[in-house]
Amino acid sequence: MALKALDIYKLLPKKNCKECGDPTCLTFAMKLAGGKADVDLCPYLSEEAKSVLGASTRPPIRLVRVGVGERFFKVGEETVLYRHEKTFYHPPGIVFRVRDTQAAPEIAAVTRRVRDETFTRVGADLRFSGIAIENTSGSAETFAKAVAAVEAEQAHLPPVLIAKDPAALKAGLVHCGSYRPLLHAANKENFREMCALAKQYGCPLVIRAATPEGLVQLVKDCTAEGVQDIMLDPAPETLGAFITRSTQIRQLAITRSVPELGYPVFLDSTLTGQQDAAIVLGIVKYASVIVTDPLTPGPAKAALTLRQNIYTDPQKPIQMNPGLYRVGTPDKDAPVLMTVNFSLTFFTLQGYLESTRIPCFMLIVDTEGMSVLTAVAAGKLNEFLVRDAIKKFGVENEVSHRKLIIPGYASPLSGRIEEATGWKVLVGPRDAAEIGEFLHEEWKK
Amino acid sequence: MSFDLNFGWTSTIGEVMLGATKADGGTRRLSYRIGGGTTLPFLESRADSPSPLIALEICDYLPFWSPIVKNYCGDLVNSVGEWAKAADASYGADLIRLYLTSTRQRNFSDIASIRKTVEDVLSASSLPLVIEGSNEPKIDSEVFQTCGEAAQGERLLLGTAEAGKYRSVAAAALAYNHSIIAQSPIDINLAKQLNILLKEIGVQRDHIVIDPYTGALGYGFEYSYSAMERIRFSALKGDADLAMPMICSAIDSLTIKEVREAEPGLQDELATRWEFYTGIAAAAAGAEIICVRHPGTIPLLRKAFTDMKKPAGPSAVR
Numbered sequence: 001m002a003l004k005a006l007d008i009y010k011l012l013p014k015k016n017c018k019e020c021g022d023p024t025c026l027t028f029a030m031k032l033a034g035g036k037a038d039v040d041l042c043p044y045l046s047e048e049a050k051s052v053l054g055a056s057t058r059p060p061i062r063l064v065r066v067g068v069g070e071r072f073f074k075v076g077e078e079t080v081l082y083r084h085e086k087t088f089y090h091p092p093g094i095v096f097r098v099r100d101t102q103a104a105p106e107i108a109a110v111t112r113r114v115r116d117e118t119f120t121r122v123g124a125d126l127r128f129s130g131i132a133i134e135n136t137s138g139s140a141e142t143f144a145k146a147v148a149a150v151e152a153e154q155a156h157l158p159p160v161l162i163a164k165d166p167a168a169l170k171a172g173l174v175h176c177g178s179y180r181p182l183l184h185a186a187n188k189e190n191f192r193e194m195c196a197l198a199k200q201y202g203c204p205l206v207i208r209a210a211t212p213e214g215l216v217q218l219v220k221d222c223t224a225e226g227v228q229d230i231m232l233d234p235a236p237e238t239l240g241a242f243i244t245r246s247t248q249i250r251q252l253a254i255t256r257s258v259p260e261l262g263y264p265v266f267l268d269s270t271l272t273g274q275q276d277a278a279i280v281l282g283i284v285k286y287a288s289v290i291v292t293d294p295l296t297p298g299p300a301k302a303a304l305t306l307r308q309n310i311y312t313d314p315q316k317p318i319q320m321n322p323g324l325y326r327v328g329t330p331d332k333d334a335p336v337l338m339t340v341n342f343s344l345t346f347f348t349l350q351g352y353l354e355s356t357r358i359p360c361f362m363l364i365v366d367t368e369g370m371s372v373l374t375a376v377a378a379g380k381l382n383e384f385l386v387r388d389a390i391k392k393f394g395v396e397n398e399v400s401h402r403k404l405i406i407p408g409y410a411s412p413l414s415g416r417i418e419e420a421t422g423w424k425v426l427v428g429p430r431d432a433a434e435i436g437e438f439l440h441e442e443w444k445k
Numbered sequence: 446m447s448f449d450l451n452f453g454w455t456s457t458i459g460e461v462m463l464g465a466t467k468a469d470g471g472t473r474r475l476s477y478r479i480g481g482g483t484t485l486p487f488l489e490s491r492a493d494s495p496s497p498l499i500a501l502e503i504c505d506y507l508p509f510w511s512p513i514v515k516n517y518c519g520d521l522v523n524s525v526g527e528w529a530k531a532a533d534a535s536y537g538a539d540l541i542r543l544y545l546t547s548t549r550q551r552n553f554s555d556i557a558s559i560r561k562t563v564e565d566v567l568s569a570s571s572l573p574l575v576i577e578g579s580n581e582p583k584i585d586s587e588v589f590q591t592c593g594e595a596a597q598g599e600r601l602l603l604g605t606a607e608a609g610k611y612r613s614v615a616a617a618a619l620a621y622n623h624s625i626i627a628q629s630p631i632d633i634n635l636a637k638q639l640n641i642l643l644k645e646i647g648v649q650r651d652h653i654v655i656d657p658y659t660g661a662l663g664y665g666f667e668y669s670y671s672a673m674e675r676i677r678f679s680a681l682k683g684d685a686d687l688a689m690p691m692i693c694s695a696i697d698s699l700t701i702k703e704v705r706e707a708e709p710g711l712q713d714e715l716a717t718r719w720e721f722y723t724g725i726a727a728a729a730a731g732a733e734i735i736c737v738r739h740p741g742t743i744p745l746l747r748k749a750f751t752d753m754k755k756p757a758g759p760s761a762v763r
Binding site for chain 2: 213308348
C-alpha cells in the first residue's frame, strides 16, 4: 500500500539539511508520497528506510524506455484499470516483426515502411513504433545478419530482439546494442545470461512465464542480478488467457498488492493465432509493447486509430481552433455552415461535405469542445457566440449572401441567431450524413 | 502471496431473453439469454457464460445503406427476405437486425408494407429478430404497433427508445411482450435516466437492452468505449438501473472517410477490419450484442470470441 506523507516523514532523518533540494524533510516526504521525488536524493537514509520507501513511493508500474533518438518510446507508469478513472498515459509500441530467415531486401523493406509510413487523422501523425527481429533460424550468425540488415537502413527505429538463445542476442547486440533495444526473453533457464547482456548494454529485458508465480520469481531473480528495466510477457496461449493475465497483472500492480508485477506488459500478437484480435485486446487491455507481423492497410489503419482512441484522455474533448474553414474552393455564393469546435463534429461534417463536392465554408465557433447537443443544452452555443464569430472571422467579406446553415440540434436558436446577426438562418439536418441531400435540395433552391 | 482478483462486486447484470421458440409461444428455432455477468467481460469463471451475439443489420430501403454492402452481397439485397435468409444460412449471424429504412423517406405512409416486410423476414429466417422502426413522431406509433403485432409472441428486440421518444416503442413492446433498445448519447447518466423513465411507464428491467451509442472507430469510439466500461462497472457495483446487457452498433463504420474512400480493391478489407476492431473492443468493454453490416466481419468476430472465451489455464481468475 502507498504510504502517507507523515508515515514517510517518520522514516526520514529529520535533519532539514536541504541536500535533497527541498527546504525540509517534511516537504520532501510530501513529494515522495506524490511519487514526484526519488528516495535516492536523500543521502542520509538508512538501508532499511530505503527499502521500505523504495517499494512504496515509486510509481506502481515502472516507466521503461525502448530505443534512442527521435523515435524512442516509453511505456509504463500507468495508474488505473479503467481509462475513465484518470487516463492511460503511454500508448503501446506496436512493432513490426521480421524473421532472420527472410531475405535481407525484404527485411530492409519492412524497416523502411515503419520508418516512412504515416497515417494522419484528427491532426495527428500516427506511426508504427519499431522493428522486432526474431531468431527463427536458430543460428546466431544469421540473426546478426538480419539485425545488421535492419540497422543498415539507418532508420533509427527502436529495436526488439527476439531469441531463445542468449548467444544469438549477443551476436545481434553487436549491431544495435547502443540503441537501447528491448531483449526478449528471459526464462528460468537462461535469465542469468540474459541479465548479463541487459546490464552490459543497458537495455530493457522481457521476462516470460505463463503464471503470475513464475513472473514474480523471475522478477526477483532478474532484479537480484541488477536489471531494473523489465517487461512481463504472460505467454498467453489464447485470447482469453491474455485478457485474464494482463488484467491480473495490471490490477495487482496498481493496487501494489504484488509490487513485483509493477512492470509493463509485452504481447506477441502472433502467438494466439489471431493477430488482429490480439492487437485490439493488447491495446484495450494494458499491453505496452505489441509485436505483430507487418499489417495490410485495413488492420494497419484500424490499429493505429484504436490506439489513438484508447489513449485519448476520456475527460478532455478534443478541440479544433475556432475559425472559418474552406471545403474545396468556395466562391462568394458558397454556403456557410456553422458548427461547434468539437473535433469529432468537425471531422465528421467535413468528411460528408467533401463528398458532396459542393465548395463551402465551415464556420467553427468556440464551444470549448462541446458537441452541438451539449453546447445548446449548456447555453454555450448561443446567438452572441455566433454573431461574434461571424465578425471575428470576417465571414461578411467572404460571401455576398447573408444565409447561415445551422445544425439541426441548434434549431431552438434559429430565431435568436437571426435577430442577433441579421443573417437568414436555415436549419440543417441533425445528422451530418444527410448534409449532402440537404444542400442539394434546400441550398440550390 | 495471493494472485486472485477480487473486485468485491456483489451484483449481477440482469438477463434478457431474445426470441421465442415454440415452447415459449413463438416460431424461432432458438432463443438467447444474454446478461448474467458477475465480473469484467471474459473473466467469468462460469463455463456456460454466454458469448457475445453477432447481429447482421439489413434494411428494406437501400438508398440509405452503404454501397459497400450492396457490392459485396449482390442482388439479394433487393429482397429483404432473401437478405435475411442469407444472413442466417450463408453469413452465419446469430441475430438479424432489420432497419425499416423505408419509413425514413419523406412523407412515408405505407404502413401495410411494413407489416409485409416484418412477416417476410420472420418467415425467411427463424433466428431471433431485432427491428429498428421509424424515426418520425407522426408515424412512430403506427409503425411500432404494426411491428409489434406482426411479430407477436416472437420476443423481438424493438428499437430505438430515446429520452425524447420512447413512448411509441415502449407501448408496442408492452402490448406484445417484446424487449426494447434504450439509447442514450454516450453518457452513463442519461442512460440511467432513460431506464428510469422506461421503468416508470411499466417496462420491466428484463425487457431492456442498453445502447450507449457507439461512435465509429476514430469518430467517437473513445467515448463509447468508456461509457460501456462505466455502465458495466456501475451495474456490478449495484446500480440496478444500469444492470442490463448492452448492444453495440457502430452504424457509421462503413460511411466514415477511411472506409468510404478506400481504393475499390481494399474497401472490403477496410470495412470488415473497422467493424471488427470496434466489435472486439466493445465486447471487451461489456457489449453483449455486436451489430455489423458487412457479412465478412461475422466469421472474424466469431473466431475471436471463441478464443476469448477459452479459459486461461492454471492461473485462471477465481
